[in-house]
Amino acid sequence: MIRLLIAEDQHVVRGALVALLGLEPDLEVVAEVGTGTDVVPAARAHRPDVAVLDVDMPGMDGLDAAAALREALPACRALMLTGNGRPGHLRRALDAKVSGFVLKTAPPDELAEAIRTVAAGGRVLDPNLAVAAWDLAGDPLTPREKDVLRMTADGAEPAEISGALHLSAGTVRNHLTAIVAKLNARGRTDAVRIAREAGWI
CATH class of the missing domain: 1.10.10.10 (Winged helix-like DNA-binding domain superfamily/Winged helix DNA-binding domain)
Known part of the structure; x- marks a missing residue:
C-alpha cells in the first residue's frame, strides 16, 4: 500500500483528489492539508511514501514545501500538481529534486500511475511542461x-x-x-x- 499526503488549498479540489485516489486499491491517503506550512508537520506525523503537492498555495508554496520536506523526510517523494505549467515552476521543481510534475488536468488514472512510478523510485514529467520549459528563455535573476x-x-x-x-x-x-x-x-x-x-x- 502506497501512503499519500495531499496538499491542496482548494477544499473542493482536495476532496476530489482524496476521493479519486482512495478508489485505487494500492493507494491510501493518510493525511490532507491546505497549506504548504502544514506539509512537513503532517508528513512527520503520518510518514507518507509520496506527497502530492499543489504548486500554488498561500504562504509557503508547494515547491518550497517540497524542498522543506526533502530536508525533513528524504524518504518521502514529492509529486507536484499544477494548473498552469509555468516553466519557471518546473525549473524550481527540478532544483528541489522533486520526483514528478503533473498538470491538474491529467486524467485520474494518469495521476495514480504517476504516483506509483514516483513511489517506485522513478520520475514523472508531463511532456507539455517539458516542451514549455524548453521553449522559454532562462531565468535571468540571480x-x-x-x-x-x-x-x-x-x-x-x-x-x-x-x-x-x-x-x-x-x-x-x-x-x-x-x-x-x-x-x-x-x-x-x-x-x-x-x-x-x-x-x-
Whole structure:
C-alpha cells in the first residue's frame, strides 16, 4: 500500500483528489492539508511514501514545501500538481529534486500511475511542461535578486530588505533597478508580476 499526503488549498479540489485516489486499491491517503506550512508537520506525523503537492498555495508554496520536506523526510517523494505549467515552476521543481510534475488536468488514472512510478523510485514529467520549459528563455535573476524581489512582493521597503538581508540600502536599490531592467518591467510591481507569472519567485 502506497501512503499519500495531499496538499491542496482548494477544499473542493482536495476532496476530489482524496476521493479519486482512495478508489485505487494500492493507494491510501493518510493525511490532507491546505497549506504548504502544514506539509512537513503532517508528513512527520503520518510518514507518507509520496506527497502530492499543489504548486500554488498561500504562504509557503508547494515547491518550497517540497524542498522543506526533502530536508525533513528524504524518504518521502514529492509529486507536484499544477494548473498552469509555468516553466519557471518546473525549473524550481527540478532544483528541489522533486520526483514528478503533473498538470491538474491529467486524467485520474494518469495521476495514480504517476504516483506509483514516483513511489517506485522513478520520475514523472508531463511532456507539455517539458516542451514549455524548453521553449522559454532562462531565468535571468540571480539568487540575491530573487531574495530582494520576494521581500518586495511581500510589501517590504528597501530599508527593511537591507536589514533582513544584511545589505546596504543602496545595494538593495541597485538590485531593484537591475531586476526591473532585466525583466523589461515598468516598475517594481510589474517586475513582481512578471517574475511570479514565469514561476521565478
